Amino acid sequence: MADEPMQDGDSQLSNDDITMAGPEAVTSTSNGAGGQGEEGESDDDEFPSSRPQHTQPSSSPDAAPSSPLDAGRISLKASDPEILRSFYQRLFPWRHLFQWLNHSPTPTNDFAHREFALTLQNDVWRRYMSYPTSDLMRKEMLNLLPSRIEIGPVYTTNPRDRKTIRNASAFKPIAKELCFDIDLTDYDEIRTCCDKANICQKCWRFMVMASKVVDAALREDFGFKHIMWVYSGRRGIHAWVCDKKVRTMDDQKRRAVANYLEVIKGGSQGGKKVNLRRPLHPHISRSLDILAPYFQTDVLATQDPWLDADRAAHLLTLLPDRPLTTALQNKWDASPGRSSASKWADIDAVAKSGASKSLDARQLLEAKQDIVLEYTYPRLDIEVSKKLNHLLKSPFVIHPGTGRVCVPIDPRRLDDFDPLAVPTVQELLAEIDEWKGEGGSDDGAAVKEEGRTNIQDWEKTSLKPYVEYFRTFVLTLMKDERDTRVKREREDAGGMDF
Ligand SMILES: [Zn+2]
Numbered sequence: 001m002a003d004e005p006m007q008d009g010d011s012q013l014s015n016d017d018i019t020m021a022g023p024e025a026v027t028s029t030s031n032g033a034g035g036q037g038e039e040g041e042s043d044d045d046e047f048p049s050s051r052p053q054h055t056q057p058s059s060s061p062d063a064a065p066s067s068p069l070d071a072g073r074i075s076l077k078a079s080d081p082e083i084l085r086s087f088y089q090r091l092f093p094w095r096h097l098f099q100w101l102n103h104s105p106t107p108t109n110d111f112a113h114r115e116f117a118l119t120l121q122n123d124v125w126r127r128y129m130s131y132p133t134s135d136l137m138r139k140e141m142l143n144l145l146p147s148r149i150e151i152g153p154v155y156t157t158n159p160r161d162r163k164t165i166r167n168a169s170a171f172k173p174i175a176k177e178l179c180f181d182i183d184l185t186d187y188d189e190i191r192t193c194c195d196k197a198n199i200c201q202k203c204w205r206f207m208v209m210a211s212k213v214v215d216a217a218l219r220e221d222f223g224f225k226h227i228m229w230v231y232s233g234r235r236g237i238h239a240w241v242c243d244k245k246v247r248t249m250d251d252q253k254r255r256a257v258a259n260y261l262e263v264i265k266g267g268s269q270g271g272k273k274v275n276l277r278r279p280l281h282p283h284i285s286r287s288l289d290i291l292a293p294y295f296q297t298d299v300l301a302t303q304d305p306w307l308d309a310d311r312a313a314h315l316l317t318l319l320p321d322r323p324l325t326t327a328l329q330n331k332w333d334a335s336p337g338r339s340s341a342s343k344w345a346d347i348d349a350v351a352k353s354g355a356s357k358s359l360d361a362r363q364l365l366e367a368k369q370d371i372v373l374e375y376t377y378p379r380l381d382i383e384v385s386k387k388l389n390h391l392l393k394s395p396f397v398i399h400p401g402t403g404r405v406c407v408p409i410d411p412r413r414l415d416d417f418d419p420l421a422v423p424t425v426q427e428l429l430a431e432i433d434e435w436k437g438e439g440g441s442d443d444g445a446a447v448k449e450e451g452r453t454n455i456q457d458w459e460k461t462s463l464k465p466y467v468e469y470f471r472t473f474v475l476t477l478m479k480d481e482r483d484t485r486v487k488r489e490r491e492d493a494g495g496m497d498f
Pocket of ligand 1: 191193194198199200201202203204
């Protein structure tokens with residue numbers, strides 16, 4: 001469906017003088033293939049397939065070189081208006097975003113009453129923005145060039161009209177995806193490779209563990225199906241649970257799910273953070289099964305969290321039985337620099353050596369389970385999950401610091417996902433210009449062979465797999481909602497039929 005009518009190359013060529021101006025001119029060319037109200041049928045112009053020398057917009061007549069490949073542009077910051085305009089015009093998947101939030105190809109209030117919050121170029125934050133269609137949203141984004149777009153809930157009425165409603169309490173949030181936010185800054189106590197906003201492939205493994213545990217619980221324990229994981233662009237991940245029955249959950253239900261998933265508790269300083277009742281809840285047992293292999297490789301071997309004496313001292317505070325911890329302390333004092341894997345193995349070895357007469361084997365096992373969880377279990381920012389009206393950054397927005405796109409992560413490729421390999425907006429714009437056709441030639445022959453007159457700009461870039469995954473996710477969600485609706489309508493009709 002994404003291959004449908006678009007302007008062909010020729011009409012783009014004839015429009016070059018129009019597209020060279022500012023956002024006004026850009027919008028004037030964007031109705032080329034179909035108008036409003038046909039979101040499912042037409043592709044409007046949201047992915048212009050374009051020869052760069054003709055469509056790269058310039059914010060001023062002086063900005064003569066029109067190619068993003070131009071050295072001057074590639075050095076522009078990700079939040080530069082010119083970069084954002086090119087990105088929103090050529091790469092941002094507006095129509096898929098619309099369908100994702102609208103749950104249907106035809107505009108509904110699911111989209112029209114949805115709040116968007118925009119951070120504008122002057123750092124002004126505008127809340128309660130809303131749009132009837134993806135085309136109108138795209139037009140306004142090309143005008144405003146927000147550095148950040150956040151998604152809020154669907155309201156009882158259009159959020160833009162909230163002040164004109166006589167009864168203010170009639171303006172209420174009624175639906176939103178259930179969201180989870182996991183951020184590596186909450187892992188500073190247990191990661192040794194980086195801290196604060198920094199991340200690397202080593203500590204990213206904590207995000208892999210976190211998403212696997214949360215994903216399994218949401219699917220197996222709650223029966224949710226439409227769960228999308230998104231890289232936040234710098235140091236974390238978001239989950240969007242989009243099932244219809246989830247979207248209408250009230251705050252109380254959201255809190256219940258969040259509390260169910262919360263295991264790591266307590267402040268950021270010291271202390272025991274995992275206190276679980278036995279026998280373990282099946283969710284915790286399953287999580288331990290998922291996490292155990294990661295604990296061996298990514299925690300013990302890679303992070304080596306108890307290498308230095310201070311951190312090893314924390315490990316000892318988590319173990320029961322004074323004679324055992326004293327024996328371990330003596331052993332480790334005698335061999336400075338002993339690895340975390342060895343120290344972990346020492347616990348059982350010393351316990352079995354009979355160093356302690358009072359040791360309770362079950363208590364030790366449980367303490368070790370708690371330690372595995374403390375060093376692997378997801379650290380959730382559960383405030384994000386608890387409230388229907390919480391705002392969360394939209395997928396495909398650019399992180400202003402890193403320039404990376406907030407891309408959805410295909411869960412089947414979770415283990416291989418490398419946040420540092422996610423393309424930056426500057427790289428993507430350069431890729432459009434470098435693209436030489438699928439056969440490697442720049443005459444478009446390979447394209448024509450497939451009977452396609454246009455390749456969309458995102459297809460020419462490394463954004464392609466992410467947009468394709470998003471499209472598949474959205475189509476599956478829409479199909480599910482349509483099937484449910486059709487089934488209900490059939491049942492209704494069946495009831496009338498005598
Ligand atoms: Zn790291």
